[in-house]
Amino acid sequence: MIELRNVTKKFGRNTAVNDVSLTVTAGEIFGLLGHNGAGKSTAIGMMLGQVWPTAGQVKLCGHEVTRDRRRALQKVGAIFEAPAFYNDLSGWRNLEILSTYTAPTPARRIQEVADWVGLSGRIMDKVKNYSHGMRARLALAQALLPQPALLILDEPGDGLDPEGIHEMRQTIQRLHRELGLTILLSSHLLVEVEQVCLSIAVMNQGRKVFQGGIAETRQARGWVRLRTGNFAEAARILRESGLITREREGQFILPAEGVGADKVVERLVERRQPVFEIAPEEETLESFYLSLMKK
Amino acid sequence: MIYYQLRNELWKMFGKKRTYIGFGAFLLAHASILLIFRYWQGPRRDMVHRLELLGYDSQKYISNLTMAVAVLVPVAVLLMPLYVALVGGDLLAKEVEDGTLRMILARPISRLRLALVKWLAGLIFSVVLALALGGVGAAFASCLFPSGGLFVFLPMEGIFSLFGPGQGWSRYTIATIIVSANAATVMGLALMFSCFNVKPAAATILALSVLLTSRIIQEIPYFHDLQPWFFTYHMNYWIKMFEQRVPWAEIMQSLSVLFGFNLTLLIIGCVAFQVRDIKS
Known part of the structure; x- marks a missing residue:
């Protein structure tokens, strides 16, 4: 057209x-x-x-x-x-x-x-x-x-x-x-x-x-949003288990290569940590746009 | 199709208040000048004196027709170009300034066609304005002065003429029609500038500047031989309608020159409008 x-x-x-x-x-x-x-x-x-x-x-x-x-x-x-x-x-x-x-x-x-x-x-x-x-x-x-x-x-x-x-x-x-x-x-x-x-x-x-x-x-860049009862404790457990490489802002984790949400949830449940939500981070158009402008 | 587009232009033009400024100004100018003639003895006494000195019956010639011509000459030369240039300068530049031209040019109309339609609308306005000038003058003068013959005294043009009422009215009517060619020329000049990337006021001022500059240069005594090269010289030829013997050949020659001048302005305007970018 x-x-x-x-x-x-x-x-x-x-x-x-x-x-x-x-x-x-x-x-x-x-x-x-x-x-x-x-x-x-x-x-x-x-x-x-x-x-x-x-x-x-x-x-x-x-x-x-x-x-x-x-x-x-x-x-x-x-x-x-x-x-x-x-x-x-x-x-x-x-x-x-x-x-x-x-x-x-x-x-x-x-x-x-x-x-x-x-x-x-x-x-x-x-x-x-x-x-x-x-x-x-x-x-x-x-x-x-x-x-x-x-x-x-x-x-x-x-x-x-x-x-x-x-x-x-x-x-x-x-x-x-x-x-x-x-x-x-x-x-x-x-x-x-x-x-x-x-x-x-x-x-x-x-x-x-x-x-x-x-x-x-909106493609996720690997970060996953995790809502749990105690994010710091959950992140410590996951890091010690080698399931994540980084965490940020009290709600996002970056899983290690090959690690899916199932493994993260499994480990946290084993360690009696409540998991309320786990979902890939969706980039907003705004953040995507701003990242383009910075290039 | 062109009928509708021309109708659009006329709707737009006559839908704006500033279009009527010229008509209003003519009413005011005619009323002022004719009331001075009617109630202030000085100018009338001078006119009577001139006529009686040459043995004419002043009562026959201090008439509606004589007064209408006395007003027509200064208003057509000085005021009319101003109002025509005002409207002509607006024709395209104001649409660009207001943003309406972008709305129009989002449609499948060619720029050439649009410029031509606007030129046609401007031509119609010029004719209407010139005829209104003549009509308003005749109507006002007829309200304030008795009917009679026509006495024209224009020393700068070397005119001293006397006509009976019949011939006088026909000369007045033809002169008014020829004045519309002058109005169209000023309109064409203003529209040409309006086609360039300028503000409406700039288009009007540029047109008036060219007009006045041409007139000034033309009036410089040393440039006397060059006068026929100036368009304003040819714009003066309508006054020759009031010579005892009308120099038709010279009037037609001047009208031909003005026609060529107008055509040139139109071509320049169309080319300028065609190649320019229209941005918000």
């Missing part, structure tokens, strides 16, 4: 995106992560034909954006951080205006989308009277009008309150579930990405430093 091949973008001497290749397949909810200035928005700008790549190739829905923009963007909807509208016009008129840049849209379709995003009661109000949340819904409505197959969301959670962020998350999942959209979500809200996306790419200083499934980011 999205294919970036060795894409580079330079602004003068500054390289905003450096030799990035990226593939998003149809039906995915794909997260694009990175700090401010990492190159996410520039990459999205190149996907939408708003920023010209210095080198490389950008394809959307099988069409090269720089050469065949019209066909590449025919089935694409996009939402940007702090959605901008014509504030002196009504929500309805904004939708009419924006949709005709793709194709004239019948009033029935506009009403349908306004209902879908929950704006039908206020759609005739001027946008300057909309709250931030309502503007976010209107942004979603304009993106959905051309019946897209691909939705590109550039920092959609920026400026939203916790309820707004929760609603946004629900909406993204609903879009994927009900409309079967492929979604590219660019964000630095790691928790949101972690809860919504199945695959991610991480950008750092213009380069892609990781691409893979969310599951890969």
Whole structure:
């Protein structure tokens, strides 16, 4: 659905995106992560034909954006951080205006989308009277009008309150579930990405430093969380038995090579130590992301 | 499709309050100038004196038409470019500044088409503004002065003309229509700057700077021979409609030059808009 091949973008001497290749397949909810200035928005700008790549190739829905923009963007909807509208016009008129840049849209379709995003009661109000949340819904409505197959969301959670962020998350999942959209979500809200996306790419200083499934980011690095009545005593027993090599933070142990949870539990039970929980440590996306940034 | 997109641009343009500043300013300028003419004897006495000195019946020529032209000339030359440049400078640069251009360019419309649609909308605005200028002047003058012939005295242009009401109104109407070509030129200039990576205010100021610079250079006596090379020189030609004998060939020549100038501005603007990056 999205294919970036060795894409580079330079602004003068500054390289905003450096030799990035990226593939998003149809039906995915794909997260694009990175700090401010990492190159996410520039990459999205190149996907939408708003920023010209210095080198490389950008394809959307099988069409090269720089050469065949019209066909590449025919089935694409996009939402940007702090959605901008014509504030002196009504929500309805904004939708009419924006949709005709793709194709004239019948009033029935506009009403349908306004209902879908929950704006039908206020759609005739001027946008300057909309709250931030309502503007976010209107942004979603304009993106959905051309019946897209691909939705590109550039920092959609920026400026939203916790309820707004929760609603946004629900909406993204609903879009994927009900409309079967492929979604590219660019964000630095790691928790949101972690809860919504199945695959991610991480950008750092213009380069892609990781691409893979969310599951890969959670891979245990060998540490096991152990909850017991007396962690220090349990750790001493396990160390003396040669079952662990290290412990940390009063709850994590690093088993010796070839030692499984069964052996650890067996030894502790033998020594009458209660075991309440034993589970592999799951790395959070945040810790994974931070470790990438340090590299 | 282009109809809908042009309609969009007009909705956007006429949905903004600042679009109406020009219309409001014209109302104010016309009202002020005509009220001074009506109730302050000084300027009228001067006009009467000039006419009677040459043996004309001043009562026939101190009319709504004469006053409408007396207001049209300064407002069209000084005020109109300001408001046209204000709207023209906004056309693209304001959309970039507000972030709405990113929303538009996330859709499958080509930049060339968008620039052309905006230029068309600007052209329509220029024509409407120029016609409003002429219409408002005629309406105000008709409220305050009696009907009659047209007396035009523009010493800088070497014009001293007298017309009957029929011919006077037709000259006034055609002059107003030609003024819209001037408005379109200023609009094209402001839109061209708006296509570059500049703020809306900068586009407006740049357009006005070019306009004023051209006018200043054109007025320097030593540059007299170079005058036809300045676009502002050709923008003055609508005033020739008030010469006793209309120099149609020269007016058409000037309109052709302005057409070429506008086309050049449009091409430069489109190219600049096409190659630039649109970032948040």
